Amino acid sequence: MRSARDLGASHGWRLKRGLLDDGREVFAKTGTASEVFASEAAGLLWLGEAIAVPEVVEVGADRLVLSWVRQEPPSPEAAERFGRALAAMHRAGAAGFGAPWPGFIAELPMDNSPAPDWPAFYGSRRVLPFLRMARLPAADVALVERAVERFAEVAGPAEPPARIHGDLWSGNVLWSGGSGVLIDPAAHGGHRETDLAMLQLFGLPYLDRVLGAYREAWPPAEGWLERVPLHQLHPLLVHVVLYGGGYRDALLDAARRVLAL
Template identity: 55%
Template sequence: MASTVLGAEVRDRVPLGGGAARVRLADGRTVVVKDGDEAAIAAEAAGLRWLGAAGGARVPAVLDVNGGRLVTELVAGGTPGTRAAEELGRALARTHAAGAPAFGAAPPGGPADARIGAAPMRNAPAPSWPEWYATDRLLPYLRTARDAGTLTGDAARAIEAVADRLPELAGAAEPPARLHGDLWSGNVLWSPEGAVLIDPAAHGGHRETDLAMLALFGCPHLGTVLAAYDAAAPLAAGWRDRVPLHQLFPLLVHVVLFGGGYAAQALSAARAALRAA
């Protein structure tokens, strides 16, 4: 960590994990500083700006980007409540509705080679969601996991079947949505002013993916969030049945990053997606 940030001397630094730290400056400000790979930092900064420009779900303001360092505003701690959950649902609907140029499109100024957590993630525009989801989201991580021996046999075959059948599994066609892209509950901070979304892997995708990821590891007042979203921007028929399909990508990322412990969950999601057809 540098001795100065935003032109002010660093007085105190508290690690937050993931290369980030809460930093208190001599001029009285407290900010969050994240150090990391330059391309990953550029992608995160571009994603925060793109999401923030949507006028929907709140994200931390980007204060500075310098090579492999990102400085953002600090989000004050708060407690999740029903009203904040309702507003998150409505705000997330506005973010998604702001759209993207294409499925797989990176945020303006963001690199094509980005990351989701510590895993590489390629953002390349594609003409349809089923084609893109199979080619750029499911199959690359399946290959990596299979090569590592962490996902084989029935699980690999089931995921390949999902990729082959995506045109019939995808549901009604929708336009590209502006996605947070890594919207698990740990990336939703509850401030006194409401929910704030951090650590995006932003790109153009299917709006059901963000909602499915919220459900994957649990989110406070999830039912309220989803009901408010559906009231603001009604979801297509059968969306609940497609939750496992959209959870399959983050589960594959977890298999790649953390090993075969997630292989059973990936297999269950793949089988559920196939049954829903």
Template identity: 55%
Template sequence: MSETFLKRHDRPGPRDAEAAGLRWLAAADGVAVCPVLAVQDDGLLLRRVVGVAPTAAAAEAFGRDLARTHAAGADRFGAPPPDLDGDGWIAALPLPMTTGPTGWSAFYAEQRLRPYLRAARDAGHLTAADAEVVEAVCERLLAADLPGGPSAPARLHGDLWSGNVLWSSEGAVLVDPAAHGGHPETDLAMLALFGLPHLDRVLAAYAEAATLQAGWRRRVPLHQLHPLLVHTVLFGAGYAGQAVRAARETLAL
């Protein structure tokens, strides 16, 4: 019998969002996800992933599989998993979802940057001057003045930092998603934010399996801006400098 573990959730919202996200990602038949065995009042019963050291071959397979997950798509930018009612969660924070069609730039500005910009500013983690730099990115997005918008929404993990990629004997396994419809470059930028083993092999394999738009590497700071703002809200001003640098690099595009 496979080993299991109970991931405890004190609140039903994050528990249900995580379960819905894992099921939706699994349905893409791309990257493996940690299977949800049961949704319980006290959390999620999951299959335990026995970790191994990542290899270059596993990293390349992950890149190809991630391209398939993204290609499974979503109904719209900001769409939640189909069996999730309402907004999602990223870490301990609510993650807004859209209720109708919208372009990616407007979605990213209004649903991914501004809510966390306001929260970071209100908590005193961003100065007024720093907040203006991030707001300038939002204004350029709303004016469709930044390159690289996708033609269709991808099926994103949404919180794809290295700690949410587990390496098993059968390859990469994803955990703890903030799944939604979005820009494929967002997941790729998140992988680079805190360092992933063999990242260059992951990206090369992804690029062989999917078409990346010209200049995608220059847009990494734009896509890292959301998680950096989330970290600023959660952990304080120590992340504010990184967020503002990402905003300034974006404004230089």
């Protein structure tokens, strides 16, 4: 790398903007996170078969180097293109629920081993492991566990595994080239409503345009809006684990809404 500028730190690794000898601008994460970097690279390569993502320039034991994404202001037109692109990515599908690489969300490990159906995968690979990590009071744990017991009943019509980003909040959507570019995936074969619910958890510019274009390209199953709390249980648990009790009330509200479906 010809030159590099430090951009600070995130989740235990340093972030840098650099210039390669051939003139390409890159973004680099450095640190001792080889499994995390390998997982992110695998996810980017997989998602990149169906949607815009940064190019993986290099991945190693102590670094992940990606092409630099030149950002631009979002627009209604870009949001609609992104909605259609997101539907196409989901339609690209997956071999099963899970992924053939170890999963991570931020620095937290996720079990990507396969499960026979999505409710089983979501409960046993996503919600229950993070519930154990969250160190919540026993009454809170019991409430979420009761919600997990209802997953098969309230998950809606069965769908084949979708190719999903897995951590699709607004910070992981960069506006560039007239659409959205996805970064920092926790990619796996999952349920497409998970990505749609994550977008609604923390908002996104012109989200109504994104969702409207998505629905035109590939309408979600009836009742998908009522199932948003179901799909938000895992990201809310992740935030409880990472950031503490500030997300507890939202988590418990989501669990109660699942029980009311």
